Amino acid sequence: MSELDYRPSTAAVSLAGTRTRTIGVMLDDFRNQWFVDLLTGLRESLEGQGLRLVVADRFLNTGLDTSPVEGFLSMRVEGIVVAGEPDGLPRIPRSTPVVVAGGRADAPGASSVANDDRTGGRLATEHLLALGHRHVGHLSTTDSRAGIERRAGFDDAMAAAAVRADQARPEASDAGLSGVTVALTGPMTEATGAAAAARLLSDHPEVTAVFAANDMMAIGALSVLAEHGLRVPEDISIVGYDDTPIAAARFIDLTSVDDRSVDIGRAAGAALLARIADHDLEPTDSLVQPRLVVRGSTAAPRQT
Amino acid sequence: MSELDYRPSTAAVSLAGTRTRTIGVMLDDFRNQWFVDLLTGLRESLEGQGLRLVVADRFLNTGLDTSPVEGFLSMRVEGIVVAGEPDGLPRIPRSTPVVVAGGRADAPGASSVANDDRTGGRLATEHLLALGHRHVGHLSTTDSRAGIERRAGFDDAMAAAAVRADQARPEASDAGLSGVTVALTGPMTEATGAAAAARLLSDHPEVTAVFAANDMMAIGALSVLAEHGLRVPEDISIVGYDDTPIAAARFIDLTSVDDRSVDIGRAAGAALLARIADHDLEPTDSLVQPRLVVRGSTAAPRQT
DNA sequence: TTGTAGGCGTTATCAA
């Protein structure tokens, strides 16, 4: 017809066609960078299906919609991906498949693909124990589901280590092995991490290693450690969680646990595709195994 | 009719109505956090107009569209906001108003709202000079338009200081005042900042203050400074640019220049609204004045 | 005021 730019109207295509070929991705907050990797994974799965992604965070269209989901439903998306813990999800009709990526599905009928936070917490702690640390602190918050899981992983690792120590030297019991958690209320931010670290150092100066529930808390802890004159990793080791870009920065160089967000996205996309293809499929829940990324913030404790 | 969730179909509304009440926001990359503030400002202007924001970065729908703009045009958006420097913008029909936010408008017919990078560079440099620094280094890259502007601001400030020094003590000329720039090729990343800082320290060990073209380069420089045993700010001061969240972190505590991205978004929204209301309006260009945010990474030089 | 036909730009269907 004309080489002078004609474009089919998506509105007309959607109206007339049998499907909209659109899937909605609801983020909690554009500031939480992990969604970038999630989207990468989602694209990989949905690529070639001709599906268009529409993203929105909770704030994007406040004033128009109470939730981005309302907007998605209005545009008749074929599926919805909810990234992170779904706070106040509106009721979503069964006809629209939902998969929660990066959190557990609270919504009935939704599939979920989440990081195995408990295993991640265990990995981080085992790394510190393997380096030879015996007094390990954990910084967390009580408000986050992920934080609670990571703490459970920490406890798992410490308990297992105690059993091993006991088996090796039954006469000594678990003497000399201690794991202490400081869990504050509040968000998992730098400020919370700093406050928790301050408490840990004053109450338990014997710790030589710290596992923070996420990278931001770890960075908060770093400032407190520096203010106490403690060098990382010579005097004290520290591990974070999420493997954020800032953790990889040379100046921070933080050992962290990689959520594998790309893989989560890929799996979430696959799960959604399956349920779009067959709406009678039962919702599924799956866990993605995290991976420890060792950097310069962890080392063996100094000989005492 | 029914309180059992009915939602108007946006497709049908768009098709039947006279307007789509949708505006497209094209980001360069979701990883560049500054768009979050931009969106906040945009929302403020567009709120109450019943306009729906649709965001996409360059990668979101690769495979479907060559550019997010294609998608926007297909959905018949009423206006387009391009965040950052528009690389390869497709031709956009005059009937769709475009405003470039955070960069200069390369596209003909587009309005622009940008940060005054040159003034920002001058502010940063003047701050260091006012503290008493006389040997100031600048870390930059040759590839970024913003970087070039910021460097010009650095040069402005150094030149003005030289004139002042000459007026005060004509016999000494500008002796003792030096500004040296290390501008590498490549992106404004941490790695580039580290490389530039290493070169600066080896070629010009006399510098007591550094102005980095953005926060990431500043953080790269921080690691090099630390490796050289230089304390911040006791031995050397450093200023960044962009006032990213990480600069505000207590562990980094970086003096930086605030782009005022929220204000840029607000102005961009207003500019777009005006052109939507009257399509015959001429495109406008405006600059938003940056603001220096002083933190703990800058201090007066030690007495020598 | 309330009701009804027409049309928005496509896809899909049903004849030819």
Added chain:
DNA sequence: TTGATAACGCCTACAA
């Protein structure tokens, strides 16, 4: 195969 035509779900204009 090709071609005409009826939806798609809503808005708008016009008629009652």
